[in-house]
Amino acid sequence: MLVAVTGATGKIGRSLVRELLHRGHRVRAMVRITREGHWGNTQLAVDELRQWGAEIVPADFSDDDSMKHFVAGVHVLVHNGYHHVNEGQHPVEWTQLNILGTVKLYDAFWRANGTQIIFISSSAVYGRGPQFEEERFDSAQLPLDERTGRAPLGLYAVYKSCIEDTTATFKHDHGMKSSSTLRPVSAGVGSLLGFRCYDDKGALVNEVRRLLQGEEVVLEMPEKIVAIDGHDFGVGCDLLIRKGLLNADIFDWYVFGNTPVTPNEFVEIFRDVLGPVKLSIKPVPQARWQSDRLITDLGYQAGGSAATLRRHLIEIVKRTP
Numbered sequence: 541m542l543v544a545v546t547g548a549t550g551k552i553g554r555s556l557v558r559e560l561l562h563r564g565h566r567v568r569a570m571v572r573i574t575r576e577g578h579w580g581n582t583q584l585a586v587d588e589l590r591q592w593g594a595e596i597v598p599a600d601f602s603d604d605d606s607m608k609h610f611v612a613g614v615h616v617l618v619h620n621g622y623h624h625v626n627e628g629q630h631p632v633e634w635t636q637l638n639i640l641g642t643v644k645l646y647d648a649f650w651r652a653n654g655t656q657i658i659f660i661s662s663s664a665v666y667g668r669g670p671q672f673e674e675e676r677f678d679s680a681q682l683p684l685d686e687r688t689g690r691a692p693l694g695l696y697a698v699y700k701s702c703i704e705d706t707t708a709t710f711k712h713d714h715g716m717k718s719s720s721t722l723r724p725v726s727a728g729v730g731s732l733l734g735f736r737c738y739d740d741k742g743a744l745v746n747e748v749r750r751l752l753q754g755e756e757v758v759l760e761m762p763e764k765i766v767a768i769d770g771h772d773f774g775v776g777c778d779l780l781i782r783k784g785l786l787n788a789d790i791f792d793w794y795v796f797g798n799t800p801v802t803p804n805e806f807v808e809i810f811r812d813v814l815g816p817v818k819l820s821i822k823p824v825p826q827a828r829w830q831s832d833r834l835i836t837d838l839g840y841q842a843g844g845s846a847a848t849l850r851r852h853l854i855e856i857v858k859r860t861p
Contacts, residue, residue: 543781544568544614546621546645548594549585551734551742552660552770553620559774560618561593565781569594570610570621585736601641604648611649616781619645619703620660620773627695638699643706650714656784657719658777659707661700661793665723667691684725685831686793708792718784722776722796722835728765728806733852740859748856751810751817760824764800767845769852772798779840794835799844809846813853 543560547553548569560567569589571582590596599606601623611617619642627634646657666684668675672691692701704721711719724732730743747757776796784790801809803821810819832842 541616541781541785542566542568542614543616543618543777544570544597544611544649545618546570547660548589548620549582549736550620550622551736552732552773554585554589554736555734555770556618556620556660556774556777557589557594558592559771560778563774563778565778567594568597568610568614570599571596572600573598601637601645604644607641607645608648608652611645611652611654614649614652614654615785616656616658617645617649617654618658618660618777619707622696622699631695634695639702642703646706646710650710650716654716655718656716656781657707657710658780659703659719659721660773661704661721661723662697663723663725664694664697665690665692665701665704667693667697683831685795686791686834704793711792717787718780718790720780720784720790721793722773722780723793724768724773725795725797725832726766726768727800728761729767729849733767733769733848735855735859742852742856744852745856748814748853749860751814751819752857752860754818756818756820758820758822761803761806761821762824763802765803765806765845766797766800767848767852768796768798769848771851772796772843772848775843776835776840779835779838783838790838791834794838795832796835797832798842798848799846801845801849805846806849809849810853813850813857 543565545553545557545567548557549571557567557569571586586596597610599610623637625634625637666688668691673689690701692698707719707721710716733743735742750757807819807821811817
């Protein structure tokens with residue numbers, strides 16, 4: 541099974557690729573080359589992906605021929621890539637690279653007889669989520685799930701929402717029965733955890749460094765803390781691939797979360813990995829909660845936020861001088 545992954549050098553894609561390889565898939569990783577003809581600041585990520593066994597293919601959303609080459613012979617496309625241009629200052633360029641570029645990628649994949657698309661979305665599609673629903677319908681207990689009305693705020697959220705619909709359109713119009721979208725949802729620690737291979741960007745990095753230097757850190761956290769990372773995405777994508785290729789019932793959208801931890805458990809995980817650090821939690825109201833019932837019914841078993849946080853902290857320590 542050949543799986544193509546866009547955004548393979550990013551903080552989600554890197555761990556996602558590793559997990560798919562670990563689960564027996566062949567993986568083709570899309571990597572952009574700079575105008576000078578080299579990998580730029582992604583060189584370390586490219587080397588690592590290649591070392592794991594991924595096939596490295598240079599391609600870019602602005603280059604139609606490269607996208608056709610990228611999807612040739614591919615069975616499953618995991619679309620995780622995103623051009624980080626300043627959409628506020630360059631909305632036309634941003635639209636061409638991300639929205640129109642994705643449509644061209646999907647079209648090339650369909651014309652190459654591709655079978656399944658999995659789009660990595662974001663909880664940003666909900667915007668205000670249940671709060672928005674409460675404003676309209678005055679309901680006090682609304683879950684954030686597949687049925688929650690989308691209310692994207694900002695062009696990034698608009699992109700995610702638009703490509704969700706594009707994925708569903710290609711599924712229904714071109715017979716890709718198993719194509720679907722994963723919407724990650726978390727609470728308290730940012731939407732996603734993880735590092736890009738070539739730098740030290742990731743949630744909680746500064747806080748961990750301060751703790752390791754003996755400083756006291758107070759974090760504002762809800763009562764239920766949910767964390768996910770690229771590894772969790774790899775598990776979810778593997779499930780959708782295996783179920784989808786057997787023509788199982790695959791829905792258009794899945795809300796994707798993990799088993800939550802309490803603030804006290806969160807602190808204990810930190811101290812278990814980092815030692816007796818000075819960390820405390822300031823409780824804040826729970827803004828929303830997620831339902832991953834559909835993907836659980838499909839067979840997904842969440843690894844749990846505790847395992848995700850532990851992986852993340854261990855990687856931070858490795859990268860901290």
